[in-house]
Amino acid sequence: MELEKKKAAEEAVKWVKNGMVLGLGTGSTVEFMIQALAKLVAKGLQVVGVPSSERTKELAGNLGIPLTTLDEAGILDLNIDGADEFDSNFRLIKGGGGALLREKIIAFNSKVNLIIADSTKQVEKLGKFKLPIEVIPFAKKGVLMKLEHMNLHPVLRLQSGKPFTTDENNLVIDVDIFAIEDVEALNHTLMEIPGVVETGLFLNLADVILMGKDSKVLVFENNSVQTSFRVHTKNT
Numbered sequence: 001m002e003l004e005k006k007k008a009a010e011e012a013v014k015w016v017k018n019g020m021v022l023g024l025g026t027g028s029t030v031e032f033m034i035q036a037l038a039k040l041v042a043k044g045l046q047v048v049g050v051p052s053s054e055r056t057k058e059l060a061g062n063l064g065i066p067l068t069t070l071d072e073a074g075i076l077d078l079n080i081d082g083a084d085e086f087d088s089n090f091r092l093i094k095g096g097g098g099a100l101l102r103e104k105i106i107a108f109n110s111k112v113n114l115i116i117a118d119s120t121k122q123v124e125k126l127g128k129f130k131l132p133i134e135v136i137p138f139a140k141k142g143v144l145m146k147l148e149h150m151n152l153h154p155v156l157r158l159q160s161g162k163p164f165t166t167d168e169n170n171l172v173i174d175v176d177i178f179a180i181e182d183v184e185a186l187n188h189t190l191m192e193i194p195g196v197v198e199t200g201l202f203l204n205l206a207d208v209i210l211m212g213k214d215s216k217v218l219v220f221e222n223n224s225v226q227t228s229f230r231v232h233t234k235n236t
């Protein structure tokens with residue numbers, strides 16, 4: 001899968017034009033993209049990036065990619081990010097690395113959202129991957145009880161035996177949504193629970209998905225919301 005991630009990432013940087021303000025996602029696929037982007041910057045490409053996590057900020061900064069903040073940048077030209085799952089309606093689950101909140105803010109503030117993924121991320125039905133929900137610590141118990149009541153089998157995410165905390169100092173609760181048919185309605189319900197800051201359901205945000213498949217990259221373009229894929233195959 002590493003080769004597929006790298007292929008998709010290398011294809012993604014071909015979308016970058018001189019002078020662009022870029023959203024830089026988070027995750028192992030994005031790390032390949034940042035490495036490829038850094039090589040172009042070293043050769044003279046002029047871009048500035050808004051990192052979606054402290055992890056991305058450190059990597060991109062260390063590799064010499066000029067960075068700024070979302071406040072400074074305003075609307076971004078192009079956001080390149082990974083995904084934990086995507087379906088044929090361009091709906092994503094994100095947040096496996098806990099960066100969902102800043103990632104969604106960046107995606108919402110970008111003109112074009114380009115998703116890069118290996119072929120294991122493509123699913124017929126969302127939910128084999130547990131859906132991350134970012135929660136304010138004060139609300140933990142109440143949110144857990146509500147999610148349990150909704151039959152979503154919530155699990156507080158841990159790291160080294162302690163609650164995992166996000167870059168915004170919140171908690172992550174992972175839930176099982178595989179049995180859910182209407183993810184839009186679910187997202188609405190989840191967002192109405194006090195203390196829930198954001199969910200990892202990215203609906204109506206992805207414009208293009210570049211999926212590594214063996215040594216090729218498949219391009220899925222979302223021309224209108226909720227349509228099926230137009231697929232082109234590119235040899236890379």
Ligand SMILES: O=C[C@H](O)[C@H](O)[C@H](O)COP(=O)(O)O
Nearest residue numbers: 027028029095096097098099
């Ligand atoms: O919080 C993490 C992000 O949403 C990632 O984009 C997602 O988890 C995919 O990561 P990876 O490219 O490592 O599979």
